Amino acid sequence: xxxxxxxxxxxxxxxxxxxxxxxxxxxxxxxxxxxxxxxxxxxxxxxxxxxxxxxxxxxxxxxxxxxxxxxxxxxxxxxxxxxxxxxxxxxxxxxxxxxxxxxxxxxxxxxxxxxxxxxxxxxxxxxxxxxxxxxxxxxxxxxxxxxxxxxxxxxxxxxxxxxxxxxxxxxxxxxxxxxxxxxxxxxxxxxxxxxxxxxxxxxxxxxxxxxxxxxxxxxxxxxxxxxxxxxxxxxxxxxxxxxxxxxxxxxxxxxxxxxxxxxxxxxxxxxxxxxxxxxxxxxxxxxxxxxxxxxxxxxxxxxxxxxxxxxxxxxxxxxxxxxxxxxxxxxxxxxxxxxxxxxxxxxxxxxxxxxxxxxxxxxxxxxxxxxxxxxxxxxxxxxxxxxxxxxxxxxxxxxxxxxxxxxxxxxxxxxxxxxxxxxxxxxxxxxxxxxxxxxxxxxxxxxxxxxxxxxxxxxxxxxxxxxxxxxxxxxxxxxxxxxxxxxxxxxxxxx
Amino acid sequence: xxxxxxxxxxxxxxxxxxxxxxxxxxxxxxxxxxxxxxxxxxxxxxxxxxxxxxxxxxxxxxxxxxxxxxxxxxxxxxxxxxxxxxxxxxxxxxxxxxxxxxxxxxxxxxxxxxxxxxxxxxxxxxxxxxxxxxxxxxxxxxxxxxxxxxxxxxxxxxxxxxxxxxxxxxxxxxxxxxxxxxxxxxxxxxxxxxxxxxxxxxxxxxxxxxxxxxxxxxxxxxxxxxxxxxxxxxxxxxxxxxxxxxxxxxxxxxxxxxxxxxxxxxxxxxxxxxxxxxxxxxxxxxxxxxxxxxxxxxxxxxxxxxxxxxxxxxxxxxxxxxxxxxxxxxxxxxxxxxxxxxxxxxxxxxxxxxxxxxxxxxxxxxxxxxxxxxxxxxxxxxxxxxxxxxxxxxxxxxxxxxxxxxxxxxxxxxxxxxxxxxxxxxxxxxxxxxxxxxxxxxxxxxxxxxxxxxxxxxxxxxxx
Numbered sequence: 001x002x003x004x005x006x007x008x009x010x011x012x013x014x015x016x017x018x019x020x021x022x023x024x025x026x027x028x029x030x031x032x033x034x035x036x037x038x039x040x041x042x043x044x045x046x047x048x049x050x051x052x053x054x055x056x057x058x059x060x061x062x063x064x065x066x067x068x069x070x071x072x073x074x075x076x077x078x079x080x081x082x083x084x085x086x087x088x089x090x091x092x093x094x095x096x097x098x099x100x101x102x103x104x105x106x107x108x109x110x111x112x113x114x115x116x117x118x119x120x121x122x123x124x125x126x127x128x129x130x131x132x133x134x135x136x137x138x139x140x141x142x143x144x145x146x147x148x149x150x151x152x153x154x155x156x157x158x159x160x161x162x163x164x165x166x167x168x169x170x171x172x173x174x175x176x177x178x179x180x181x182x183x184x185x186x187x188x189x190x191x192x193x194x195x196x197x198x199x200x201x202x203x204x205x206x207x208x209x210x211x212x213x214x215x216x217x218x219x220x221x222x223x224x225x226x227x228x229x230x231x232x233x234x235x236x237x238x239x240x241x242x243x244x245x246x247x248x249x250x251x252x253x254x255x256x257x258x259x260x261x262x263x264x265x266x267x268x269x270x271x272x273x274x275x276x277x278x279x280x281x282x283x284x285x286x287x288x289x290x291x292x293x294x295x296x297x298x299x300x301x302x303x304x305x306x307x308x309x310x311x312x313x314x315x316x317x318x319x320x321x322x323x324x325x326x327x328x329x330x331x332x333x334x335x336x337x338x339x340x341x342x343x344x345x346x347x348x349x350x351x352x353x354x355x356x357x358x359x360x361x362x363x364x365x366x367x368x369x370x371x372x373x374x375x376x377x378x379x380x381x382x383x384x385x386x387x388x389x390x391x392x393x394x395x396x397x398x399x400x401x402x403x404x405x406x407x408x409x410x411x412x413x414x415x416x417x418x419x420x421x422x423x424x425x426x427x428x429x430x431x432x433x434x435x436x437x438x439x440x441x442x443x444x445x446x447x448x449x450x451x452x453x454x455x456x457x458x459x460x461x462x463x464x465x466x467x468x469x470x471x472x473x474x475x476x477x478x479x480x481x482x483x484x485x486x487x488x489x490x491x492x493x494x495x
Numbered sequence: 496x497x498x499x500x501x502x503x504x505x506x507x508x509x510x511x512x513x514x515x516x517x518x519x520x521x522x523x524x525x526x527x528x529x530x531x532x533x534x535x536x537x538x539x540x541x542x543x544x545x546x547x548x549x550x551x552x553x554x555x556x557x558x559x560x561x562x563x564x565x566x567x568x569x570x571x572x573x574x575x576x577x578x579x580x581x582x583x584x585x586x587x588x589x590x591x592x593x594x595x596x597x598x599x600x601x602x603x604x605x606x607x608x609x610x611x612x613x614x615x616x617x618x619x620x621x622x623x624x625x626x627x628x629x630x631x632x633x634x635x636x637x638x639x640x641x642x643x644x645x646x647x648x649x650x651x652x653x654x655x656x657x658x659x660x661x662x663x664x665x666x667x668x669x670x671x672x673x674x675x676x677x678x679x680x681x682x683x684x685x686x687x688x689x690x691x692x693x694x695x696x697x698x699x700x701x702x703x704x705x706x707x708x709x710x711x712x713x714x715x716x717x718x719x720x721x722x723x724x725x726x727x728x729x730x731x732x733x734x735x736x737x738x739x740x741x742x743x744x745x746x747x748x749x750x751x752x753x754x755x756x757x758x759x760x761x762x763x764x765x766x767x768x769x770x771x772x773x774x775x776x777x778x779x780x781x782x783x784x785x786x787x788x789x790x791x792x793x794x795x796x797x798x799x800x801x802x803x804x805x806x807x808x809x810x811x812x813x814x815x816x817x818x819x820x821x822x823x824x825x826x827x828x829x830x831x832x833x834x835x836x837x838x839x840x841x842x843x844x845x846x847x848x849x850x851x852x853x854x855x856x857x858x859x860x861x862x863x864x865x866x867x868x869x870x871x872x873x874x875x876x877x878x879x880x881x882x883x884x885x886x887x888x889x890x891x892x893x894x895x896x897x898x899x900x901x902x903x904x905x906x907x908x909x910x911x912x913x914x915x916x917x918x919x920x921x922x923x924x925x926x927x928x929x930x931x932x933x934x935x936x937x938x939x940x941x942x943x944x945x946x947x948x949x950x951x952x953x954x955x956x957x958x959x
Contacts, residue, residue, distance in 0.1 A: 017568075019565070019568035019569060020568060020569055020570070020571065021567065021568045021569070021570065021573050022568070023564065023567070023568065061573075088521075088576050088577070088578045089564065089567050089576055089577050089578075091578065091579060092517075092518065092562060092564070092578060092579055093562075093564070095616030095617070096616060096617050096618045096619075097614065097615065097616055097617070098616070123959065126618075127617075127618050127619040128620075129618065129619025129620050129938075129942070130619045132619065133619075133946075134946070134949075135958040135959060136958070136959045137949075137950040137952065137956060137957075137958060138956060138957040138958075138959065139950070139953070140953060140954065140955030140956050140957075250633045250634055251631065251633045254614055254615070256631040256633075256919055257631035257632060257633070257915075257918060257919020257920065257921075258642075258915060258918070258919060259640075261610075284643060286640065286645075287638055287640060287918075288632075288633055288634075288637065288638050292634055293634075293635075293637050294634070294635060295634065295635060297634075298634050318633055318634070319631055319633060321630050321631045321632060321633060322630050322933070322934065322935075322936060323635070323636075326635060327633060327634050330634060330635060331634075344615070344628065345614055345615045345619075346614055347613055347614040348612065348613065348614060349612055350610055350611070350612050352608045352610050352912065352915055353598070353608075353609040353610065353611055353615075354608065354609075354847075354848055354849050354912045354915060354916065355915060355916075355919070356611075356614060356615035357615050357849070358628055358629050358849045358853075358916065359628065359629050359630075359631050359915075359916065359919050360628060360629075360630070360631050360919075361628050361936045361941065362619065362628075364945065365936070365941050365942075365945050368945055369945075389614075390614065412613065412614055420613070421562070421563065421564055422613055422616065423561060423562040423563055423564075424611040424612050424613045424616065425561050425562075425611070425612060426612025426613055427610060427611065427612040428612075430538060432612075433538040433561065433563035433565055434563060437612065443538065470959070486948070486949045486950060487949075487950040488950060489949050489950055490949050490950040490951065490952055490958065491946035491947075491949055492958075493942075493946070494943070494946050494947040494949070495949075495950075495952040495958075
């Protein structure tokens with residue numbers, strides 16, 4: 001990409017929910033006693049109420065910030081016709097990791113391009129450990145320090161991906177994240193295109209996952225990472241030559257040690273053609289690469305890619321076993337440019353629950369371990385460490401970088417921007433009822449391309465502005481200085 | 496190599512409408528009677544397939560809904576709302592959670608591994624077995640592909656002790672007695688739960704399941720006659736010390752003694768018993784369990800059963816998990832050089848498939864599964880039977896054939912999941928899983944070592 005500092009970030013364009021009734025945390029009930037005096041419209045600064053044909057209505061429940069409101073309409077109402085309560089639907093969504101607060105916050109960011117100002121906890125979820133117990137720490141000494149951002153420049157969030165100083169491309173991503181692999185088949189072409197389009201606009205990349213490289217992505221070749229995974233579905237010399245980054249998927253955090261599985265229902269004619277398979281039959285990716293049982297074999301794999309596309313960057317995606325540090329160093333010596341660690345709480349189209357919960361360690365443990373070991377081996381500055389597996393918020397990004405990663409991969413967050421509700425039914429029947437992770441022709445049309453791309457752009461622009469705010473507050477002028485800077489974070493159990 | 500172990504599972508439907516998380520769908524007043532109602536657009540056609548179970552007063556809309564919320568978000572008058580089912584919330588208790596119970600139901604119904612989309616939804620870690628993660632292999636260590644049958648992964652374990660070494664005469668003949676062990680194809684034994692109203696039908700079904708699975712069902716004296724005679728060799732009668740001498744059950748291979756008193760007296764007493772050949776001695780998991788187990792091993796006993804509480808804790812210390820008891824006992828026996836002289840069985844709180852490999856990694860040879868074999872039969876752990884109230888799922892009407900199939904299904908699902916975990920670790924033999932604590936990650940160790948040395952808060956600092 002090699003763009004200089006002049007990169008222009010895309011505009012945030014307000015992009016509301018595609019559903020008639022967006023879900024928020026609160027509901028305002030307007031009783032029959034309302035006299036449509038308009039007092040509530042005057043009081044509310046958030047566009048919750050509307051006057052239609054002389055009648056006052058609650059039009060946007062989801063924008064109400066509830067008990068955090070500084071001028072509660074239900075208190076100024078002269079006839080006490082308004083009452084506030086929690087939205088019962090809110091509690092039925094989400095889970096410990098993606099709490100309903102986080103879901104609704106992500107939707108807010110995808111609509112408005114900025115974090116919610118009140119009413120929602122948008123920084124941490126309810127998992128009770130890892131990211132959710134880590135906090136960004138602003139030391140009191142920061143207040144005395146001369147503001148290093150006083151020159152008016154924004155902190156630099158860009159990340160150089162090639163640190164080997166070899167023949168391969170010099171690639172700089174403008175934001176410290178890129179899109180993780182989601183295959184054609186597990187998600188719809190519209191979802192895929194929305195993500196790639198957003199990646200282009202944000203000056204970063206998006207990975208195809210293991211399921212081939214649809215022709216529709218051709219205009220975005222410069223921003224595509226293509227994946228070579230154990231099933232080699234849709235992998236051809238031509239697809240490897242088309243891109244600047246090739247990713248080897250050795251393992252996936254959600255199902256470490258297990259192969260991929262695309263259910264028969266999702267193998268539609270289009271998917272079957274792409275994967276050179278039979279319509280309606282489930283597809284299993286084996287595990288592992290049966291050609292790789294040592295670092296030497298691993299090197300042969302990397303060399304194969306470099307022979308096919310000499311200027312490509314090679315990323316190696318691995319999961320997080322006890323010896324993840326060895327795997328990372330081995331990958332460096334095998335010639336990889338990027339080591340991508342996918343922690344055990346990562347996303348998936350379908351995986352056994354036992355694997356998602358129990359196998360391999362969370363990314364919060366793996367990153368410091370790898371960072372330390374690469375540093376001790378003296379090769380930390382020669383390889384880019386990318387972390388994924390449960391990155392939900394800009395705060396998660398800052399935390400994992402402070403623990404030692406250079407950048408992150410996102411997956412579920414992109415889908416949440418497209419209004420994924422975390423119902424966990426991506427794999428069943430026709431696939432996602434909300435049209436995101438499906439190949440059903442009727443359902444996939446629920447996500448429009450422009451709409452999808454803009455939602456993702458908006459959310460990541462909000463992430464970007466949050467990260468800039470945090471770095472400024474930390475008095476850090478470049479993200480590079482945050483890498484492994486553990487003094488900037490604290491764990492509330494050991495603080 | 497022994498014949499490949501296969502468990503034949505098959506769809507075995509519930510008898511009652513199941514309780515799901517998906518709760519009540521509520522309608523408010525004010526319907527506009529739109530030409531195309533959102534209910535007609537339901538992707539899962541839940542509203543079209545709607546039915547009311549008159550007996551249980553359950554509306555199928557409520558338990559077939561897949562929570563996509565499209566009707567909630569689509570209704571022009573915002574009349575449709577959802578909530579989590581209060582019945583689901585009320586299921587079980589803190590340990591035997593609604594999620595565990597409904598997963599056992601699913602496995603007993605289908606015999607399949609629970610699979611879902613999107614990432615793990617649960618908490619970061621938890622108490623007991625939830626504070627450990629199992630290892631996987633990549634690049635430098637191969638995995639094994641057991642689940643699709645491309646490589647055979649053996650889940651068999653031995654019951655009984657083995658000598659530290661064999662000795663041979665000059666002619667090459669074995670000079671010590673041939674070690675005797677029971678080769679059990681799955682590291683699981685069933686046992687009659689301490690809760691619920693146990694009927695002869697249940698015992699009969701469980702005994703058949705144990706026989707089909709090639710494992711044992713541990714049961715008290717009072718239940719033995721309910722088991723079919725053909726299943727006798729799959730039973731493990733459990734006896735008290737005082738009735739030990741008079742309670743030989745011809746045809747059984749193994750028996751269990753509940754130990755209450757002095758180790759040496761029990762050991763002497765057991766030496767006089769010739770049948771059955773294998774006797775397991777059960778001791779509670781409480782403070783000093785490792786010392787007691789060591790004393791038993793030194794006294795020459797070959798099978799020791801460590802029994803925790805129903806929620807997998809120490810009997811005398813609710814802050815300690817059965818997992819800690821297994822680990823310390825295993826290590827104590829290893830240090831004394833006696834680990835292979837005994838088989839360690841563990842029980843208490845084995846609720847999910849992962850508890851089997853995790854117990855083995857901590858050092859057990861096999862585990863007892865009790866409450867899940869009752870939950871597999873749709874039990875809601877409501878405790879009404881204990882109060883003399885009628886059972887909401889009419890457990891007394893459960894037929895032995897159905898009982899056996901449900902339990903076989905559950906174990907088939909657990910077996911497949913054991914293969915998943917072992918395959919990911921690259922371990923092909925369950926006997927090699929025992930005590931492999933280096934192939935697991937423990938919260939207590941990792942969390943502190945990773946996070947204890949981050950930034951420290953001080954006065955005037957700010958956290959975000």
